[in-house]
Amino acid sequence: MFRKKKNQELDLTQKEPCAGERRKFLAGEAVFFSPKPMPAYHLKSEDTVPSSEILEVNDAYMDIGVRCQGKAFQVQFGLVSINAVSFVALLILTHAGFFYGGPFLDAFLRAFNEIVFGISIVYLLLAGIVWFVIIKTSFEYARQRPIRFHRQRREICYYPDGRTTPVIAPWxxxxxxxxxSRGTTGTNVMTTYTFGMAIPTPDGKDxxxxxxxxxxxxxxxxxxxxMRSYMDEPQKNWPRSLPxxxxxxxxxxxxxxxxxxxxKKGPRKWLSFKFTDPADSYFTLFCYYFYHILSCWKIPYLVSEWTDSLNKKPLPENINEWSQPLPKNEWQQPSEALLTQRTAIKKHYEAGGNLTNFLQTKH
Structure with missing residues (x-):
């Protein structure tokens, strides 16, 4: 889900930011949502949208991470690419069989002997690259552990830098x-946007x-x-997980x-180019099967299942215990400072303000 970076551009250790602050750095500027965690805009219950990053959500905790989505297509694309080389080679050999003249089989075998070495080298090289990328990305996915937000404890659990030992931090x-961030290509100025989070280390120094x-x-x-609406808002405003x-x-x-x-139900056409619906014609159905034959039928889905299983590591026992629901009388409550600031920013939003001018107008 995230790319990990060192604390270089935004110097958070020298001066802690606050919600609504705008801070410039070398290539642009940043607007902070927290701490304390403030709503990014005037929240309404109808504004909540499903999120594909929510892996699990319940009354106690919510997991944010990445799903094993698109792996089968990645494998299909790679296998189709390398098997298309074999198909093109077969067409070349067939053409060469007619070109050489004489009995077709003899001419075909002569052409095969002349180009088989070069075709084999190209095929093995492509296959090696494709499978290296597939396996590498599968293990990279397996190393990404979700961030768990415990609503009742008002804490989050994270795995720093791919470590297997999790750390608990206050929400x-x-x-x-x-x-x-703004940059130039020489002729145009480009703006890129980045969502960032900084989670304090246990010693509080970085x-x-x-x-x-x-x-x-x-x-x-x-x-x-x-994240924030799950941790700080009533249940009607909680985010929803996409199916x-x-x-x-x-x-x-x-x-x-x-x-x-x-x-089979029909009606069936002989020819159409509606590839989003393979059942539309004989031609699209042929293309559907031909594509899956080139992509080795069920192998991409088998790889997807294997990749998904890599990420299903059991949680440490202490985190399983930490994740359990608490009796309601033990729930941690928002700090008075957070409640005061959240009340102020909601009034600010209702008056037509936004997060970036909150600090200038708050009293």
């Missing part, structure tokens, strides 16, 4: 921001930094509100049976 001490590229300030605000379709062999079989049943 109200989390630093979050959206950064706008931060573990996480940064994720986003398309806009609005996307960064929605990411922040996904997750697991990319496995069962999904492939079910989709193939659906397409075949629809094709």
């Amino acid at each position: 109200e001490q989390i630093v979050s921001w959206v950064a706008l 931060y573990w930094l996480l940064r994720q590229p986003v398309y806009s300030v609005g996307e960064a605000q929605r990411k922040w509100e996904t 997750f379709i697991k990319e496995d062999r069962a999904m492939f079989d079910a989709e193939r049976e659906r397409i075949w049943a629809k094709f």
